[in-house]
Amino acid sequence: MTASDEISKSSEKQEVLPESLPQVQRIEKEDVHLAAEEGFAATDSHGVPIIEFDRLAERKLRNKIDYMIVPTVSLLYLFCFIDRSNVGNARLAGLEIDLGMSGNDYNVLLSIFFISYILFEVPCNLACKWFGPGWFIPFISFGFGACSLGMAFVNHLPAACGVRFLLGAFEAGMMPGISYYLSRWYRRSELVFRISLFIVMAPLAGAFGGLLASGILSLSNIGSVHTWRMIFLVEGIITMGLSLISLMTLTDRPETARWLTEEEKTLAIARVKSEMLAQTTVLDKTNRKKVWLGFWNPAVLATSVIFLFNNITVQGLAFFTPTIVATIYPNYSTVRKQLYTVPPYVVGAVFEVLIPALSWRLDKRQIFFVPVALLTMMGYIMFLASKDTSVRYAATFFTAISCFAAGPLTNAQVSAQVISDSARSMSLATNMMFGNIGGLVATWSYLGWDGPNYPIGNGLNLAASTMILILSVATLLWMNWDNKRRDKVDVSRKLEGLSQAEIECLEWKHPGWRWKP
Template sequence: MLEAKNTVDHVENSRSHVVKHNREVRTFDPKAEARLRRKIDLYIVPTVACIYLFCFIDRANIGNARLAGLEEDLSMSGYDYNTVLSVFYISYIVFEIPSNIACKWLGPGWFLPGLTVAFGLCSVFTAFVHTTASAAGVRFVLGIFEAGMMPGITYYLSRWYRKAELAFRLSLYLVMAPLAGAFGGLLASGILTLDSFGGLKTWRMIFALEGIITVSVGLIAFVTLTDRPETARWLSAEEKDLATARLCSENEYAGHEVLDKLDKTKIMRGIFNPVTIATSFIMLFTCVTVQGLAFFLPTIVRTIYPEKTTIEQQLQTVPPNIIGAFSTLLIPYLSSRFDRRVLFFIIVPFFMIAGYIVFLATEHGRARYGATFLIAFGSFPIGVLTNAHAAVNVVSDTARASSIGTVVMMGNIGGLVATWSFLPFDGPNYPIGNGLNLATGASILVISVCMLLWSRLDNKRRDTVDEARVLDGLSAREIEDLDWRHPSFRWRQ
């Protein structure tokens, strides 16, 4: 373990951040830590946020293209639109965990920009499809490249930030999901005012122009991203040491490297972690709602305001997404402030539940449009909290990569369900889709309460375990492979 030089000092408790490690107390200069955090925030967060913004735009712009004539031009009928959405999620789910393991193996500084260029090109290619089958094929390939983005960025940020700092930093990039809904609507509206672009018209311009912007962002990211603190050219030697020491100080027990080698046992520890599994189901149910809003909010708005023009309907999708963006920053900020996530898992589903009750209880247009604000406020921040909760409830870097990948993979199963939640025969009020989403909100609430109670009970049980007896006779490698099964480990709530 590297010891921070000059910037890492044993100072008075009133002036320092105190960390318990291996039953000792380590302290860091709070001003040096603050300077380091600001520097990381400045160099890392804007790039990954911009990447994820266009990742989500390139995924969800098919909803905007639908309003601009996609279905008519490709002769779609019946469930064709839902099928094209579903094909994306098949590859997205299958490649989720392998992609995050590849991110660790190849290094996120190269892997994430490479994915960005690839899915940007997929968006450009979508502008040239002429059949439903070709659209589905391009969407399948898009799912392969986008699969690693959300878990990859979460894993990448966990290489830079303390556990208590992580949730809010995740929100700074995941807020791009609702902002993509808002910005995507504005961008699509602006693009549709053009007569043509390179011979392309209407919805084809949306895919082409947004894809070109995405490719440009990916090329810039090759220059701005760096794998880890030790390779950052913009950090001094002292800052690199401090960055590494901060992460080492949060190891549950001695012997763990900040960046360990790939290990099958630790991969399995990340996947089959009880908290990972519970959090994965929360993510699954959340994504039924979040992805449903991304794909079908333009359609829902059209049923509420059928008299408005296409551009006006596009603009009506912006305000709910702005509220979702606000919530995505506010809730994780409070989570980081109090270092609690499960408490907010319990609170925010009530907004989702209330919103869908309104949808089911009334056909009044303004009331239903208002309900979309409640749903966006309650659903969007949960994705941030689930990623953060998975990241902080494992020990090793390898287990963290597989844990985050598992949570996001399950979320994408929820996204697959979302593509079939609002079906043509169910319109214009969609009672089946709204009832399904009411049930997912209630399920999130129940799972969260159960996870909180179980983790508290298991921590109490671990307090009674004889650590020396459990570890007696185990080699250093075997002790390291215990990960969350190590008797010193405690679940973070």
């Protein structure tokens, strides 16, 4: 079956092709390859695709992409999150004592990471677009693996802070970079589930990281390296090895995929392009106006603020779950405490995939923020209302069930609210930049003098989840209102006199654009 057989035109949709798009040609069945070529838009002026795709061919292609792309980036992100959060496991194994830390020194160590993480978020994702994710993602993976390895040999707090700063700089490009990379391959509705398949590695990193740390700590030494230093040594070496393998296996974009036939490459490009209103190329050159509108976008900014509040909880769990478990079960051994951090993460991982799977099938994202916020609120109400160990341990499950799912939802949502590749690279970087401001707040959410029940930290997380509920509902109502307002606009009149280049730069200001709740 050729791409010409897989894709057929919709003559009814072609009748609404606007005169203001001179480069758009009426695509005949035998010339369907033009839909994937530069210089031809694959939508009408209302964003409706002018071609239709064979669903069976799409499903076969999507499955092939799933098998070849998702496992590699998921494994890299697993060790990205392990290398970030293993400091919590090392803390239980004596890191603070060996480095002479006291008071709020541990919080300072965590904060240093997020300062560089925030600063390098946007530059990293623009660099990812410039160099190509097939090269950039393995490079930064090797970098943060080397930083994790370096933590095994620090002897005082300033050195540890320096390594953590570099770790943040390298890891800044991972979540937005992988999300952007996947957007080159998947439709808008499909993207949320695929993002969840790599972000699910965050809670799994908590579970697997606890198990791995327990196993490593059962060793007496690795050469001259002892105790908590062995955690950083082993995990850093594994990360560096995986990054070198990914350099040879990670395909940059459909055009360079040796494992796709020419017909499959054409289909892969054309179906992504069919959702890009007025765009004549899938991977455009970086355009300043598009980049700016990828940031200055009401839906992107609102979603990014939601992710900011959500990340207070996510990063707080990553860094402080071992500490929280230790306060619930203070008489347990260090290894047993590590093992008790595993079950909440496993349950959280299941729901992090389940909720985005529902989002994919319904092609809705905004509405799912509501149950996420409500379940997180329930968990922190339990923390605040009870001192019973069983209740407080159960609360960790409620927070893990809900909060991790917001990562793929927010990244998919900001990707869906822009049109061009340039704007998408910026919108994803913006979401992560705001999110990691929340991560910076999280490093100060659980302070030693607030223990063992941590009412301030738990109260902060309750307030954050409440804000998520308010913002998500308000944004959903605004999207629906603005879409109804746009329905009354005469698109053809608004586009009169504009060149194709000017139309492509309109982004969300295009009169035919509709928000995707």
